[in-house]
């Protein structure tokens with residue numbers, strides 16, 4: 651049994667890197683870039699670093715402290731979103747990619763900054779391995795960022811909303827190493843295991859109306875392209891047609 655999971659993990663890493671490499675083709679000299687968070691986004695940051703060390707001139711806004719640290723290590727020029735409030739392109743990973751390139755994000759806890767940066771970008775390219783493609787969002791528990799004050803009251807409000815929308819499942823406060831997980835912005839995360847979410851837009855709208863919810867991981871209408879690497883090669887999906895190009 652030893653090492654049974656290793657080939658799949660190694661394959662997954664190779665697929666993430668293949669998607670990241672294809673995303674580099676979207677980057678042009680002089681661009682203002684948003685850098686996502688997570689293992690797939692890290693692969694892109696590392697490859698971008700190689701290009702920058704080879705002379706490519708871009709400036710980058712990271713979506714997390716972790717990405718900022720990696721980007722600094724590989725030699726990228728960093729700026730804040732206040733320095734560059736409008737970006738040309740953001741490249742980020744996702745936990746799920748559904749129809750019309752609606753996404754679930756926030757598995758890494760960076761969804762708030764990720765959404766702000768994506769919204770400030772002219773284009774958002776999502777990079778992923780094919781395991782992230784789903785027919786209906788919701789297999790991955792939906793991350794919901796909340797303020798620490800009244801966290802339990804907010805959790806119950808989320809449950810009431812879910813019930814009103816016919817959704818069932820556990821909503822748990824995220825922990826890490828036995829402690830409540832705290833985001834870069836000082837907030838908590840609820841992970842909502844609703845299962846299939848038939849109407850993501852209605853859920854997004856409802857969550858946005860709950861006091862205490864800072865942001866949620868449903869990214870609707872933000873991704874313009876998804877670059878998805880699978881065993882059969884790299885597939886490029888666009889939001890308008892959601893077809894291979």
Ligand SMILES: O=C(CO)[C@H](O)[C@H](O)COP(=O)(O)O
Pocket residue numbers: 686687688689690691742743744745754755756757758759760761764
């Ligand atoms: O939303 C995210 C972080 O908040 C990540 O993009 C998402 O969790 C995917 O991560 P990975 O590329 O490691 O699978």
